[in-house]
Amino acid sequence: METLTFRLRRGYADSGLGIELPITISSGPGRSVSILAKVDTGAACCIFQREYAEELGIDVEKGQQTKFRTATGSFETYGHQVALSCFEWDFEAVVYFAQAHEFSRNVLGLQGWLDKLRFGLVHHDQSLFLSHYDDIS
Amino acid sequence: MTDLSTTDQSPRQHYAIWTSPKQGSSGASLEASAAWGALQDTPITGPHRVTVPAVQLLFRKDELDQSQAVSGSIAACGAPSDETTSAKASLAQARDIMTQLAQTQCRAERDDRHREAMGWLAANRQKYVGLWIALQGSRLLAIGRTAKEVYSRIRDERPPALVVKIEAEDLPFGGW
Numbered sequence: 178m179e180t181l182t183f184r185l186r187r188g189y190a191d192s193g194l195g196i197e198l199p200i201t202i203s204s205g206p207g208r209s210v211s212i213l214a215k216v217d218t219g220a221a222c223c224i225f226q227r228e229y230a231e232e233l234g235i236d237v238e239k240g241q242q243t244k245f246r247t248a249t250g251s252f253e254t255y256g257h258q259v260a261l262s263c264f265e266w267d268f269e270a271v272v273y274f275a276q277a278h279e280f281s282r283n284v285l286g287l288q289g290w291l292d293k294l295r296f297g298l299v300h301h302d303q304s305l306f307l308s309h310y311d312d313i314s
Numbered sequence: 315m316t317d318l319s320t321t322d323q324s325p326r327q328h329y330a331i332w333t334s335p336k337q338g339s340s341g342a343s344l345e346a347s348a349a350w351g352a353l354q355d356t357p358i359t360g361p362h363r364v365t366v367p368a369v370q371l372l373f374r375k376d377e378l379d380q381s382q383a384v385s386g387s388i389a390a391c392g393a394p395s396d397e398t399t400s401a402k403a404s405l406a407q408a409r410d411i412m413t414q415l416a417q418t419q420c421r422a423e424r425d426d427r428h429r430e431a432m433g434w435l436a437a438n439r440q441k442y443v444g445l446w447i448a449l450q451g452s453r454l455l456a457i458g459r460t461a462k463e464v465y466s467r468i469r470d471e472r473p474p475a476l477v478v479k480i481e482a483e484d485l486p487f488g489g490w
Binding site for chain 2: 190192193194195197199201209210211212213215226228229231232248264265281
């Protein structure tokens with residue numbers, strides 16, 4: 178029998194919108210945006226709408242150009258180093274901002290978010306269990 | 315089989331007065347002060363012993379666990395022996411603890427705002443499909459057709475408001 182211990186448990190609405198979490202992205206002192214992003218274990222990275230980068234004063238096209246593929250095609254993004262804040266944790270991560278204004282999703286993927294945390298999900302109860310990776314062994 | 319357990323720290327809406335425990339009459343007594351900023355500038359003139367009056371801190375019940383952990387830390391750094399721990403070092407530890415407390419409180423307040431915003435969105439999202447909106451807790455601050463328009467109206471808002479575009483969700487999201 179294995180036991181997993183988590184620091185916090187959060188409920189989420191079973192609204193059909195996915196598991197949406199509030200996070201804060203910061204690009205420097207006094208430059209923060211608060212947004213909603215969906216947890217997506219199928220996404221390789223964290224990807225956000227371009228508008229947030231613009232509000233953070235980030236020159237989107239100066240980042241690391243990266244193309245992501247989807248089931249129906251692909252889209253262009255640019256990677257930038259930012260600070261992410263979620264619940265009680267803050268960490269630095271490279272995240273990607275969409276090139277197109279039409280891109281309308283914000284996702285928390287494997288690199289930059291899930292790789293920093295211990296993550297448990299019981300969707301039957303709409304419960305999310307989280308710890309920072311370093312919180313417990 | 316996997317057993318999931320958690321120390322749930324979800325903020326609740328009840329408040330309680332928590333008094334930091336006293337360290338006893340012998341030895342130095344260091345107790346958390348809500349106005350720790352005042353401690354920062356306290357000149358250390360006497361040799362090695364300092365007593366800061368006990369104060370009461372207003373905490374939410376859900377923060378009590380963390381507060382008690384902090385009080386444990388305070389106990390650990392209290393009663394410094396003259397030989398090993400200077401009053402200055404104890405004060406520095408107390409400042410660190412107070413900083414941690416302030417961060418905890420700040421995060422709990424942010425959690426509350428997010429919870430209220432999520433509740434508001436669940437009830438009202440359909441009315442704003444296609445628009446960008448800014449929320450501070452359950453307070454709608456701005457509506458606009460573009461993010462720029464909304465951000466320009468909440469430029470001075472602190473802490474930063476939650477800004478989202480409300481997408482039409484007539485079809486369930488199929489992933490990528």
